[in-house]
Amino acid sequence: xxxxxxxxxxxxxxxxxxxxxxxxxxxxxxSDGALKLIGEARAHxxxxxxxxxxxxxxxxxxxxxxxxxxxxxxxxxLQLNIVRSHAAGSGAEVEREVVRxxxxxxxxxxxxxxxxxxxxTARTLAELLNAGxxxxxxxxxxxxxxxxxxxxxxxxxxxxxxxxxRDAAGELxxxxxxxxxxxxxxxxxxxxEGLALLNGTDGMLGMLVLAIDDLRRLLTAADVAAAMxxxxxxxxxRVFAADLQNLRPHPGQAASAANLRALLAESQIMESHRGxxxxxxxxxxxxxxxxxxxxxxxxxxxxxxxVAGRELASAVDNPVVLxxxxxxxxxxxxxxxxxxxxxxxxxxxxxxxxxSERRTDRMLDRGRSGGLPAFLADDPGVDSGHMIAxxxxxxxxxxxxxxxxxxxxxxxxxxxMQEDHVSMGWSAARKLRRAVDGLxxxxxVEILTAxxxxxxxxxxxxxxxxxxxxxxxxxxxxxxxxxxxxxPEIAAATALVRDGSLVAAAEAxxxxxx
Numbered sequence: 001x002x003x004x005x006x007x008x009x010x011x012x013x014x015x016x017x018x019x020x021x022x023x024x025x026x027x028x029x030x031s032d033g034a035l036k037l038i039g040e041a042r043a044h045x046x047x048x049x050x051x052x053x054x055x056x057x058x059x060x061x062x063x064x065x066x067x068x069x070x071x072x073x074x075x076x077x078l079q080l081n082i083v084r085s086h087a088a089g090s091g092a093e094v095e096r097e098v099v100r101x102x103x104x105x106x107x108x109x110x111x112x113x114x115x116x117x118x119x120x121t122a123r124t125l126a127e128l129l130n131a132g133x134x135x136x137x138x139x140x141x142x143x144x145x146x147x148x149x150x151x152x153x154x155x156x157x158x159x160x161x162x163x164x165x166r167d168a169a170g171e172l173x174x175x176x177x178x179x180x181x182x183x184x185x186x187x188x189x190x191x192x193e194g195l196a197l198l199n200g201t202d203g204m205l206g207m208l209v210l211a212i213d214d215l216r217r218l219l220t221a222a223d224v225a226a227a228m229x230x231x232x233x234x235x236x237x238r239v240f241a242a243d244l245q246n247l248r249p250h251p252g253q254a255a256s257a258a259n260l261r262a263l264l265a266e267s268q269i270m271e272s273h274r275g276x277x278x279x280x281x282x283x284x285x286x287x288x289x290x291x292x293x294x295x296x297x298x299x300x301x302x303x304x305x306x307v308a309g310r311e312l313a314s315a316v317d318n319p320v321v322l323x324x325x326x327x328x329x330x331x332x333x334x335x336x337x338x339x340x341x342x343x344x345x346x347x348x349x350x351x352x353x354x355x356s357e358r359r360t361d362r363m364l365d366r367g368r369s370g371g372l373p374a375f376l377a378d379d380p381g382v383d384s385g386h387m388i389a390x391x392x393x394x395x396x397x398x399x400x401x402x403x404x405x406x407x408x409x410x411x412x413x414x415x416x417m418q419e420d421h422v423s424m425g426w427s428a429a430r431k432l433r434r435a436v437d438g439l440x441x442x443x444x445v446e447i448l449t450a451x452x453x454x455x456x457x458x459x460x461x462x463x464x465x466x467x468x469x470x471x472x473x474x475x476x477x478x479x480x481x482x483x484x485x486x487x488p489e490i491a492a493a494t495a496l497v498r499d500g501s502l503v504a505a506a507e508a509x510x511x512x513x514x
Contacts, residue, residue: 002335012313022101037113044117044325049191079194086153087302089138101206115196131182132168144335144425148203156197207429226290227263228450234370252281255514257291262510267463279440297348304341335425339408342396342428347457349435352444357393398401444493465509472505
């Protein structure tokens with residue numbers, strides 16, 4: 001394997017490995033240990049399949065149809081039928097990175113030897129990933145219980161050479177053609193394999209891991225934005241002192257406050273109003289309480305990481321093949337543990353964005369900005385400055401509040417009341433992705449606005465760290481001046497927040513931020 005490869009075995013994958021395969025196109029290979037376990041479990045399945053006694057998922061129907069014993073001559077058709085019938089997704093096409101994460105996580109569960117698939121089935125799934133072939137998966141079709149059924153079925157459909165995929169170049173093609181051109185033989189499914197390929201929480205877990213990857217960077221960017229706004233608004237940094245923060249020992253709060261102290265160090269703007277003439281007693285909450293809100297978001301993220309880590313160590317299938325050869329039904333496919341934290345993360349995403357928008361609005365209001373021109377306009381009245389950039393923030397924040405309403409409190413019975421309580425974890429994951437994207441844009445607008453405000457404080461200079469952020473932003477966005485087309489500047493700032501460039505600029509001065 002090359003340096004970019006990820007070995008997939010029964011051990012849990014790391015967050016970084018999931019992101020590498022999903023986002024960066026890293027290749028995968030099954031470990032020798034995984035292939036041994038897969039082979040052993042497959043032998044158990046084939047032995048059970050030969051028995052006259054019905055075994056769920058091996059020689060019976062599925063869900064509410066589990067009471068029917070399927071004759072041996074019909075079992076190959078049974079596996080094809082479950083894949084074809086469950087590939088019933090609808091709506092928008094799901095993003096490539098999500099599908100690749102889903103495929104990787106299903107491969108890792110197959111690698112535990114608890115599902116009973118043939119070794120060739122697992123190897124073929126790995127080959128699809130390595131060839132850059134991405135099955136076409138649609139937004140609707142998972143209730144987050146019995147796994148992410150329809151999304152996983154669309155992946156399984158590609159494994160048997162049916163349905164549509166996107167090739168490495170992103171072109172939509174019939175799966176049979178793409179597999180042939182990549183030299184990949186479609187899989188002929190054996191007993192239990194159709195079910196084993198569908199019954200996992202891999203889609204919602206993949207989206208959780210990717211959201212965690214994004215939020216780790218984004219919450220640091222939110223601290224950068226807060227520091228720039230505090231500085232631009234002539235706020236005080238005394239409230240971020242370690243001894244004050246230690247009175248309330250939440251780890252996320254301490255980390256956020258430490259970031260703010262580092263970012264505001266050596267600022268001429270901060271020093272300019274420290275003397276006895278300063279009449280500022282207390283800053284508004286959106287400035288003073290930034291570590292409390294951004295820090296609580298960090299602690300929520302830490303809880304989500306704990307849950308995701310446990311799920312990455314899980315082998316989710318039903319029925320499951322145990323080490324002694326027993327095949328047992330279970331309820332581990334229920335997505336509640338993942339669904340709850342997916343919903344939970346949407347709450348701080350909305351709240352961090354809400355506080356960010358309030359700081360932006362404060363910089364634009366002449367009565368509250370500490371002497372900055374109205375809307376940071378070049379010629380207020382002739383120019384509107386960042387007036388409508390704040391409208392954009394407000395529209396996103398409003399949507400984020402709606403997205404914070406939990407999906408996991410809903411349940412719609414299915415499968416003739418056999419599946420009478422479902423998690424809606426996939427839905428929670430889909431809305432969290434939208435929330436993370438919205439928060440990214442809101443933080444970008446705050447940084448864009450704060451950079452403009454800091455430059456309007458000239459000749460006073462900002463601190464070295466925040467000045468480095470402004471300088472990096474200016475490589476993509478012009479400095480203050482008369483009104484111009486603002487949408488491309490918001491897009492450029494958003495891209496720099498999303499890829500971590502602005503945080504990296506600050507860290508070049510401060511060292512690693514939390």
